[in-house]
Amino acid sequence: MQARKRQAAHAARTTPVYGVSDAALIAMHVVFPAFVAVAASTVGFVGGTSGYLVSVMVGCAALFARVFAALTPPTPLELLMPMPTPAGDAAALLRLGWALQGAIAAVALSVAMLPSVLGSDPWRFVWAPGMAIALLVPRWRTRS
Numbered sequence: 001m002q003a004r005k006r007q008a009a010h011a012a013r014t015t016p017v018y019g020v021s022d023a024a025l026i027a028m029h030v031v032f033p034a035f036v037a038v039a040a041s042t043v044g045f046v047g048g049t050s051g052y053l054v055s056v057m058v059g060c061a062a063l064f065a066r067v068f069a070a071l072t073p074p075t076p077l078e079l080l081m082p083m084p085t086p087a088g089d090a091a092a093l094l095r096l097g098w099a100l101q102g103a104i105a106a107v108a109l110s111v112a113m114l115p116s117v118l119g120s121d122p123w124r125f126v127w128a129p130g131m132a133i134a135l136l137v138p139r140w141r142t143r144s
Helices: 002-013 022-047 049-070 091-099 101-118 124-141
Strands: none
Touching: 022 049, 049 101, 049 124, 091 101, 101 124
16 A cells, blocks of 8 residues: 555656646647547538538547547556467557557547437437547546
Protein backbone atom coordinates (compact mmCIF):
# COMPACT_ATOMS: atom_id res chain seq x y z
CA MET A 1 0.00 0.00 0.00
CA GLN A 2 2.83 2.34 0.85
CA ALA A 3 4.42 1.72 -2.55
CA ARG A 4 1.21 2.76 -4.32
CA LYS A 5 1.05 6.00 -2.36
CA ARG A 6 4.68 6.70 -3.15
CA GLN A 7 4.10 5.99 -6.84
CA ALA A 8 1.00 8.23 -6.90
CA ALA A 9 2.91 11.07 -5.24
CA HIS A 10 5.76 10.66 -7.71
CA ALA A 11 3.37 10.64 -10.68
CA ALA A 12 1.61 13.77 -9.41
CA ARG A 13 4.79 15.83 -9.26
CA THR A 14 6.42 14.64 -12.49
CA THR A 15 6.08 16.49 -15.77
CA PRO A 16 3.69 15.23 -18.45
CA VAL A 17 4.98 12.64 -20.92
CA TYR A 18 4.97 14.95 -23.94
CA GLY A 19 6.00 18.17 -22.16
CA VAL A 20 2.53 19.74 -22.37
CA SER A 21 -0.52 19.40 -20.16
CA ASP A 22 -3.25 16.90 -20.94
CA ALA A 23 -5.74 19.63 -21.80
CA ALA A 24 -3.29 21.19 -24.28
CA LEU A 25 -2.57 17.78 -25.79
CA ILE A 26 -6.28 17.10 -26.33
CA ALA A 27 -6.80 20.60 -27.73
CA MET A 28 -3.99 20.04 -30.24
CA HIS A 29 -5.46 16.68 -31.25
CA VAL A 30 -8.95 18.10 -31.78
CA VAL A 31 -8.14 21.07 -34.03
CA PHE A 32 -7.85 19.25 -37.37
CA PRO A 33 -10.78 16.81 -36.91
CA ALA A 34 -13.00 19.70 -35.77
CA PHE A 35 -12.06 21.65 -38.91
CA VAL A 36 -12.78 18.60 -41.08
CA ALA A 37 -16.09 18.03 -39.29
CA VAL A 38 -17.19 21.61 -39.91
CA ALA A 39 -16.12 21.46 -43.57
CA ALA A 40 -17.83 18.09 -44.07
CA SER A 41 -20.99 19.34 -42.36
CA THR A 42 -21.06 22.36 -44.66
CA VAL A 43 -20.68 20.13 -47.71
CA GLY A 44 -23.18 17.62 -46.30
CA PHE A 45 -25.73 20.37 -45.64
CA VAL A 46 -25.73 21.14 -49.35
CA GLY A 47 -26.27 17.43 -50.09
CA GLY A 48 -29.49 17.23 -48.08
CA THR A 49 -30.54 15.74 -44.78
CA SER A 50 -28.90 12.33 -45.11
CA GLY A 51 -25.65 13.85 -46.37
CA TYR A 52 -25.62 16.23 -43.43
CA LEU A 53 -26.25 13.43 -40.92
CA VAL A 54 -23.50 11.29 -42.42
CA SER A 55 -21.05 14.16 -42.21
CA VAL A 56 -22.00 14.81 -38.57
CA MET A 57 -21.55 11.10 -37.84
CA VAL A 58 -18.11 11.06 -39.47
CA GLY A 59 -17.14 14.26 -37.67
CA CYS A 60 -18.16 12.84 -34.27
CA ALA A 61 -16.25 9.63 -34.96
CA ALA A 62 -13.13 11.54 -36.06
CA LEU A 63 -13.19 13.73 -32.95
CA PHE A 64 -13.70 10.69 -30.75
CA ALA A 65 -10.79 8.86 -32.39
CA ARG A 66 -8.40 11.79 -31.92
CA VAL A 67 -9.34 12.36 -28.28
CA PHE A 68 -9.05 8.61 -27.69
CA ALA A 69 -5.58 8.71 -29.26
CA ALA A 70 -4.60 11.71 -27.15
CA LEU A 71 -5.55 9.84 -23.99
CA THR A 72 -3.72 6.67 -25.00
CA PRO A 73 -0.66 6.23 -22.82
CA PRO A 74 2.64 4.94 -24.17
CA THR A 75 2.74 1.26 -25.05
CA PRO A 76 3.10 -0.89 -21.93
CA LEU A 77 6.22 -2.99 -21.67
CA GLU A 78 4.09 -6.14 -21.49
CA LEU A 79 3.12 -5.64 -25.14
CA LEU A 80 6.75 -5.51 -26.20
CA MET A 81 7.52 -8.95 -24.78
CA PRO A 82 7.46 -11.86 -27.22
CA MET A 83 4.56 -14.30 -27.08
CA PRO A 84 5.76 -17.55 -28.60
CA THR A 85 2.99 -19.75 -29.96
CA PRO A 86 3.10 -22.76 -32.30
CA ALA A 87 2.15 -20.39 -35.13
CA GLY A 88 4.86 -17.86 -34.30
CA ASP A 89 5.12 -14.68 -32.27
CA ALA A 90 1.62 -13.33 -31.52
CA ALA A 91 2.82 -10.14 -29.80
CA ALA A 92 2.62 -8.26 -33.09
CA LEU A 93 -1.17 -8.70 -33.07
CA LEU A 94 -1.38 -7.12 -29.62
CA ARG A 95 0.77 -4.20 -30.71
CA LEU A 96 -1.40 -3.77 -33.81
CA GLY A 97 -4.51 -3.75 -31.63
CA TRP A 98 -2.91 -1.18 -29.32
CA ALA A 99 -2.04 1.04 -32.28
CA LEU A 100 -5.49 0.77 -33.90
CA GLN A 101 -7.65 1.07 -30.80
CA GLY A 102 -8.70 4.65 -31.62
CA ALA A 103 -9.73 3.71 -35.14
CA ILE A 104 -11.59 0.64 -33.89
CA ALA A 105 -13.47 2.77 -31.36
CA ALA A 106 -14.34 5.32 -34.07
CA VAL A 107 -15.70 2.59 -36.35
CA ALA A 108 -17.75 1.20 -33.45
CA LEU A 109 -19.18 4.68 -32.78
CA SER A 110 -20.01 5.13 -36.48
CA VAL A 111 -21.77 1.76 -36.62
CA ALA A 112 -23.71 2.63 -33.46
CA MET A 113 -24.86 5.93 -34.99
CA LEU A 114 -25.71 4.49 -38.41
CA PRO A 115 -29.43 3.77 -37.67
CA SER A 116 -29.92 7.43 -36.76
CA VAL A 117 -28.57 8.45 -40.17
CA LEU A 118 -31.01 6.08 -41.83
CA GLY A 119 -33.85 7.65 -39.86
CA SER A 120 -34.91 4.69 -37.74
CA ASP A 121 -33.58 5.89 -34.36
CA PRO A 122 -32.79 9.63 -34.09
CA TRP A 123 -31.94 9.32 -30.38
CA ARG A 124 -28.73 7.49 -31.28
CA PHE A 125 -27.18 10.87 -32.02
CA VAL A 126 -27.61 11.51 -28.31
CA TRP A 127 -26.85 8.23 -26.57
CA ALA A 128 -24.09 6.84 -28.80
CA PRO A 129 -21.78 9.86 -28.32
CA GLY A 130 -22.84 9.86 -24.66
CA MET A 131 -21.62 6.28 -24.31
CA ALA A 132 -18.40 7.20 -26.11
CA ILE A 133 -17.83 10.03 -23.65
CA ALA A 134 -18.61 7.62 -20.81
CA LEU A 135 -15.79 5.42 -22.14
CA LEU A 136 -13.38 8.35 -22.28
CA VAL A 137 -13.96 9.53 -18.70
CA PRO A 138 -12.33 6.49 -17.02
CA ARG A 139 -9.57 6.61 -19.60
CA TRP A 140 -8.94 10.25 -18.67
CA ARG A 141 -8.87 9.42 -14.96
CA THR A 142 -6.47 6.49 -15.32
CA ARG A 143 -4.06 8.10 -17.75
CA SER A 144 -0.43 7.91 -16.81
